Amino acid sequence: MTSVQPNPAQAGETFDSLSPATGEVVGTYRVQTDGQVGAAVERARAAARWWDGLGFAGRAERLQRWKGVLTRRLPQLCQVVRDETGKPVADAQLESVLAIEHIAWAAKNARKVLGKHRRSSGLLMANQAATVEYLPLGVVGVIGPWNYPVFTPLGSIAYALAAGNAVVFKPSEYTPGVGKWLVDAFAEIVPEQPVLQLITGFGETGAALVGSGVDKIAFTGSAATGKKIMAAAANTLTPVVIEAGGKDALLVDTDADLEAAADATVWGAFSNSGQTCIGVERVYVHERVADEFVARVVEKAKNVRAGSDEDAQYGPITMPSQLSVIRSHIEDALKRGGKALVGGVESVGDRYVQPTVLVDVPEDSEAVREETFGPTVTIAKVRDMDEAIEKANATKYGLGSTVFSRARGAELASRLRAGMTSVNAPLSFAGIASLPFGGVGDSGFGRIHGPEGLREFARPKAVARQRFTAPLTLTSFSRKESTDALVAKLVTVLHGKR
Structure with missing residues (x-):
């Protein structure tokens, strides 16, 4: 933000x-x-x-x-x-x-x-x-x-x-x-x-x-x-x-429900005009399912539109200065070899930004490294989930994250450097009141x-109340040498085992 x-x-x-x-x-x-x-x-x-x-x-x-x-x-x-x-x-x-x-x-x-x-x-x-x-x-x-x-x-x-x-x-x-x-x-x-x-x-x-x-x-x-x-x-x-x-990542494994993952990507990236700190900004998808996944995302993204009318899925960019940030991130991605499968620089208007889906974007580009805070998403193929984890964690941020995998969801979630992870659903941790919300790194610290x-x-206020006088008085100058010797033996019995 x-x-x-x-x-x-x-x-x-x-x-x-x-x-x-x-x-x-x-x-x-x-x-x-x-x-x-x-x-x-x-x-x-x-x-x-x-x-x-x-x-x-x-x-x-x-x-x-x-x-x-x-x-x-x-x-x-x-x-x-x-x-x-x-x-x-x-x-x-x-x-x-x-x-x-x-x-x-x-x-x-x-x-x-x-x-x-x-x-x-x-x-x-x-x-x-x-x-x-x-x-x-x-x-x-x-x-x-x-x-x-x-x-x-x-x-x-x-x-x-x-x-x-x-x-x-x-x-x-x-x-x-x-x-x-x-x-x-x-x-x-x-x-x-x-x-x-x-x-x-x-x-x-x-x-x-x-x-x-x-x-x-x-x-x-x-x-x-x-x-x-x-x-x-x-x-x-x-x-x-x-x-x-944050700069939150979504991971898609080979056994993922691709329809659900694509839907989560589109909603997570474009809802609220992409102005979501836990929104989906990066996707890492296994190469074996990447083409089908990308096709599903593109199909869905083409049906999403910004506007002020009743049929629009999301509204304007609230903060006018953010328009230039969004535009610069898209321009940088395209200059460095990325491709816009949906949208592009022309998607950035005076008040509204239409959806942009980017592929083949270098990992050191602004669109991957910096928080865009607009309706854009980058999608990258990976050879396996180890590479996906490595790239997802290669960020100064660490707020939210999402994993789509039937068999390895919990395992992959535990390896992500983020304060929160949702498995097989988008951003669900935010709606569960009993779960703490917060991040690590440049995403901040502390929890709500x-x-x-x-x-x-x-x-926290700690109180120790004496219930009865102890046979061994430890906190007194009148403590005897025999008491110290007994305490030493007791501690050795309790904690001295190899």
């Missing part, structure tokens, strides 16, 4: 949110200053204490009611998403439904994951009762993206709230209306305190949030911006969780979703 500098004409007290499909203004929002961001964080401090005081049951009840509001008003939410991103209503609904599932899971499972658990105290400390629980951090700052303005930020917000934190949320400057809609819906359910607040603006507003003294930052965006956020957060030792995009996502927004 690529960050964009604000239009100087809009960098005043307010800025406009524009429809990427028409250029029309769909909303006007404040550019909030450092002082306003700091005030929001201070309000969140008091709200966090109140929210934590509700306990797991009280928070779960409020989150379930929030989920209900989102569900009942789903058409309204989807329209706001369409207005600001241009994506079809059906795609807006899909990401919203998945987000609702995550709210429900986080609310239901927070106590089980974060509540007090007993731990073994071991033989030497047998007189102690050991417990651990996870306590809220306090205030979490969430900086969200524009490509999935409901699903992605709620993957942090819902889990942070369920863990007992207050949240200050800065949506992308391209989708502030979606952020406002979500925050307003939450305020209807939780009117007592500003537990979830909205701040709007450009990069400077996000930087103010990072430096505001929040207890953690959850960021989704480019690796370059993620590194800047980490550097700024280091000044205050503010921990961060970073989801920074699942138990790991809840713990990401909490701190």
Whole structure:
């Protein structure tokens, strides 16, 4: 994902949110200053204490009611998403439904994951009762993206709230209306305190949030911006969780269901205009089935079309500056010997980009190495799955991945250097609320979703409570030499075997 500098004409007290499909203004929002961001964080401090005081049951009840509001008003939410991103209503609904599932899971499972658990105290400390629980951090700052303005930020917000934190949320400057809609819906359910607040603006507003003294930052965006956020957060030792995009690969083995693999490739590459951090950008297919697979992909891709009408499968490129990135990647691939079986440079228009399928593209080209974030895909033949794994892993990114193989799916998945892998289905890990979501390398670190996502927004608290006085006192200056000798013998018996 690529960050964009604000239009100087809009960098005043307010800025406009524009429809990427028409250029029309769909909303006007404040550019909030450092002082306003700091005030929001201070309000969140008091709200966090109140929210934590509700306990797991009280928070779960409020989150379930929030989920209900989102569900009942789903058409309204989807329209706001369409207005600001241009994506079809059906795609807006899909990401919203998945987000609702995550709210429900986080609310239901927070106590089980974060509540007090007993731990073994071991033989030497047998007189102690050991417990651990996870306590809220306090205030979490969430900086969200524009490509999935409901699903992605709620993957942090819902889990942070369920863990007992207050949240200050800065949506992308391209989708502030979606952020406002979500925050307003939450305020209807939780009117007592500003537990979830909205701040709007450009990069400077996000930087103010990072430096505001929040207890953690959850960021989704480019690796370059993620590194800047980490550097700024280091000044205050503010921990961060970073989801920074990917260059995800799909592998096709000889025994794969080629029809399903082709369908997954086309949907994974072109849905949401290819503006998906876990989208399919590279395919490595076994040479024995490559020709048939490519033919199926080409046939399907020719029936996919970008547009704003009801029959279009996906919408415009939300961020105008990304058009030049997409065009340059296609041009570089073709100059270096690649072939466009569908689309090409002419597919890149002023607002929309039609599908492009590229083959014979060198592995060191931009289209293979760098995140395109557009509706393109490269397909390469490999002699076997060992070569496929080697090429799939030869990237600085490591977010999602997909494997199509009837017999070796689990084995191949375990060998991919990625935070997540889907076997015989596209991107299914994102919809399973119990699975952690995140990457390695330039795709970032930390996890949202699942138990790991809840713990990401909490701190472990260990407690050792003496149940009775031990016959051997180890932590005292009055300890006797005989005690030390006995301890040495005991440790030798327990751990000294060869």
